[in-house]
Structures are given as C-alpha cells and as structure tokens.
Amino acid sequence: MDAISYERAGDIADALRAAQQPGTVFIGGGTNLLDLMKGGVTRPAKLVDITHIPGLDTIVSLPDGGLRIGALVRNSDAANHAWVRERYPLLSQALLAGASAQLRNMATVGGNLMQRTRCSYFYDTAFTECNKRQPGSGCAALDGHNRMHAILGASPQCIAVNPSDMSVALAALDANVRVSGPRGERVVPFGEFHRLAGEHPEFDTTLQPGELITAVDLPPPLYSEHTHYLKVRDRASYAFALVSVAAALQFDGATVRSARIALGGVAHKPWRATAAEQRLAGQPLSDALLHDAAAAALQDARAQRENGFKIALAQRAIIRAVNQAAGRQGGAA
Template identity: 70%
Template sequence: MHSIEYDRAGDPAQALRLIAQPNAKFIGGGTNLLDLMKGDVEQPARLVDINRIGLDRIAELPGGGLRIGALARNSDAANHPLVRTRYPLLSQALLAGASGQLRNMATMGGNLLQRTRCPYFMDTAFDMCNKRRPGSGCGAREGYNRMHAILGASEACIAVHPSDMAVALAALDATVQVSGPQGERAIPLAEFHRLPGTTPQFDTVLDPRELITAIDLPPPLFQQHVHYLKVRDRASYAFALVSVAAALEMEGGVVRQARVALGGVAHKPWRLPAAEAQLAGQSLSDERSGALADALLAGARPFRDNRFKIDLARRAIVRALRNAGESA
C-alpha cells in the first residue's frame, strides 16, 4: 500500500495547477482508473477530482454543431435530445458500451482516455508488456491474442483501444478541446489517439498536464442512415471483437457521402477516407460495401488466435452499411 493525496478542484484553472504536481492523475468517474489502481497498473501519488469544475454541459455551437462537456456522463450524452436526434450514431455507440451502471459514472473525456484491456497490460503478474513496462517485450505477440489488433500494430504492441464511443466520434469527425499550460488547442479525433510504434506507453497525443474540456461535433450530416454494429462474445458488458460505425448521406438511393470507422481492430479507431470515397455517387450494394471493406482492411496482419477478425470485420462492415442504408 502507498499513500495517495486527494485534491478537489473548484475550476479548470485550479485543476491545471494541481495536475502539475508530481505523479498526479485526474479522476472523473474513475471507472477505468480505479480498476488500474487496484491492480497496481497505475500508482498515482495524487488524485485531482475534477467533478465540480463545470465541464458537464451539452450545448449547441453557433455554427450548428454540438459541444459535449468532457465531464458529461455517458448516459446523459447518449440520452440527450440533441444527441439522439442529430447524432444518433454517437447515441448508439454509447449505449453499446459497458453497462448502465458504468455509463452513469463514466465521463466523455474519460472514455477517450481509457486504457487497453489487454490482459498482459492489466495483470502485473505478466512481466512482458511494453505499454506497462517499456522495453520488456509484448507478451501478446506469442501469447493469447484473440482480442488483439489486426491493423496498425507494431513489434512493440498489438493491443486495441476499447472505446465504442471513440469509434463513432471518428466517423463523425469530432474534435477534442484541450486546455493546458500552453493554453488551449483543438485536436481532431482522428489525430488524438496514437498507433503504438516504438512507444506504446503513450496512448494519445495529450500532454499529462493537459485537461480535456469538451468534445465538439460538426453540424450534423448523418441523422437518418446510420448504424453502430458491435460484435462481441455476449450481449452486454463485453468489449468488441469488431465494431463498425457506419454513416451515410443518401439522396434518391444514391450515396453522397459515407463514413466507416472500425473498433476492436487497432490501437485507435480505424478509418480511411480514401476507402469511403469509393461509395460516393454509387447506389448501395453488398458488393460495393465489400469492396470498401477490402480497402479498409488492406494490410491487415492477424496473429495466431485472431485470424478470424479479418473475415468478421469484412462481414460486419457490409452488414453495418446495409443496416445504415435501410434505416430512416
């Protein structure tokens, strides 16, 4: 056991001052951090409680978009009238995650920052984990790797990002608003999470002293033809083997724009705009959706236990696009 200091921030400025102290961590809902602390994966010396700093509002932006405060609870965001009507893909993805009890606690910013559930990372009994102990090796490469990455992995790490919400946000071109010692900055969701490369211990481009303040969504384009498909081992409280966020803008049966993002297959939500462009100006068919899937999955590198993910992902993409096209 080691002692932990606890501070309760009253506003964002105070939160940023407190987080500058050695080995400090923000805590909102705590649904991931507390698990990591109990397993000795994370050992912060100080917890900075940010639940009372006023970043929980959901409000329209002047240009027609939507700003979701970083401390809005997942349940509140999923069921907010503006989210349900204008961004139903995000609502579907949020409701596919975890359980009702966890969604009531988990925050939007915390969801973005949750860490992989790779067992070699989560269980300190395993010595080999470059994400937890840089330079120790990746136990999953030669170990049990059924849940692991088929895209974007490296010699150092084959873990996947666990969020459902982030997959939908990638498809919707969301932006993450951040505040820190150098001021404020806006990070496109597509650039927020990192591929592992040689430094898998870094999940995002966020500086440890920065605070997520909000998630911004652009004016809604995809309100009718959307579908979030999550393929998992059981109906609830399970992470995705493969997930697909599919969104279509259609006119007269013709696809004007398409968005397809994958979860459960990489260290970050996986999206390739060049693959999506294949559907523009085309009528939707399983054959054309399959071609998009092939482009999206090009270069996939499976491991011993997760070879099935390539075919599973292809079928899931086709099904998600078919469901999106039929929805209204």
C-alpha cells in the same frame, strides 16, 4: 501501500495548477482509473478531482448547429440527451452499446476517451513483458493469447486495441477534442487524439503532461438519417468488441454522396476506413460495391496466431453496418 495525495479542483485553472506535480492524474468517474490503481497497473502520486468544475457537465448547441459535450457529462446522459439522439444517433447508439447501465451512469465522456486497453497482459502485473506498462520489456501477447488483439496498425512493440465504443462513433463523425493545459487551450481533431502503438505504446493519446480534456465538439449534423453502430462481441451485453463498425451515409437519391466508416476492436486507436469510404462515394449501393469497399478497408490487415478470423469478421461487419445504415436488404454478415 503507496501514499496518494488528493485535491479537489474548483475550476480549470485550479486543476491545471494542481497537476503541475509529477505523477498527477485527473479523476472524474474513475470507472477505469480505479480498476487500474487497484490492480497496481497505475500508481499515481496525486489525484486531482475535477468533478466539481462548473460547466464541464453540460451539453450546449453551437452556432453552426453542432454540439459541445462537456468532459464531465455522464455517458448515459450523453446517450439519452434529446439533441444527441436527434442530431447524432450514431453516437447515442455507440454509447448505449458500451459497458453496463451502472457504468454508463458513472463514466464520463472525457474519461471514456482516456480508457486504457483491456489487454489481459497489460492488466495482470504478474506478466512482466508489457511495453505499455514497462517500456522495453517486450509484448507477451505476441506469442500468447491474442484473439482480441489488433489486426490493423499494430507494431512489434504492442498489439493491444482501444476498447472504447464511443470513440469509434466520434472518429466517424469527425469530432474535435478541446483541451486546456499549461500552454493554453487547443483543439485536437479526433483522428489525431489517439495514437498507434508505434515505438511508444505507453502513450495512448497525444495529450501533453498536465493537459485536461474539457469538451468534445461535434460538427454540424450532416449524418443524422442514415447511421448504424454495429458491435460484434462474444456475448450480448457487457463485453468488449471483437469488431465494431460505426457507419454513416449521405445520399443523393440512390447514390452515396459521402460515407463515414470507423472500426473498433481492430487497432490501438479507432480506425477510420477511408479506403472503404472512397469506394462508396459517388456510387449506388450494391452487394458487389460493398464487398469491394469492405475488402479495401482490410487490405492492410495482419493477423496474429489467434485472431485471423477478425479480418473476415470485420469485412462482413462493414457490409452489415452499411446496409443497416442505408435501410437496405443485401448480403450481410
């Protein structure tokens, strides 16, 4: 058994100091990290417990009407908070679609952002071919079971997908991630926080060594009336998405003023369907327009041997989610 040192941080500065040791990992709820440790996938030299840092477990209203959600806010508390439900129902819906009630009661917002992929080859150390665990070893999923894997933005190095429901909603809502580190504080636009696999699938995010997520900032609530989070999965609860869609719309009468659409279960990061958004903006919704927008969102999709069904499924899910967000009856998945 590997020796692991443990330290409880009293504040952010304390946590950053403690994290200067190589191999240090921050721990909050631990719902994903402890699984990885038990399976031997992750072997930290040191755990820094951040659960007692004051202020990271709060939700505060910002002067512009947005919200700041602390990194230690539990997923269940964020989903059920009155401000989140009223101003950002899309986020509340996505959080409640994730995991089980017991896990949501323990998991934190910051930890949710840091979830590792649920690729079975990554989780099972008996498979030695995994570029995410051991760079340069190969990707067993390419020629193996890849039904759950990526159809967008994949690389020959890795075809795993990001598992977070919350992150799909945050991508659609144009959130920002607040980070503290050895070089001070910085704000990362949500679209730049997670990485595509590229040549270095071992890195899931753009966090630098020793950096700590402190909060997620949501912009003013422009999308609070017409939103829907759709999660398509193999069973009704406690399952990861085959495809998910976060859809948010603004209207001028019957015309779509603007649209925000993000997909989950299809890429190494939450995937913004900007082509679909552009097709919808400035147009009245129709079945033909929705089919065109959905096709545009998946125009660059590339299937593996077992997951070609995801392309049509994602298109139909976009149509259904946008119709639900608009309160419209139409051609649906």
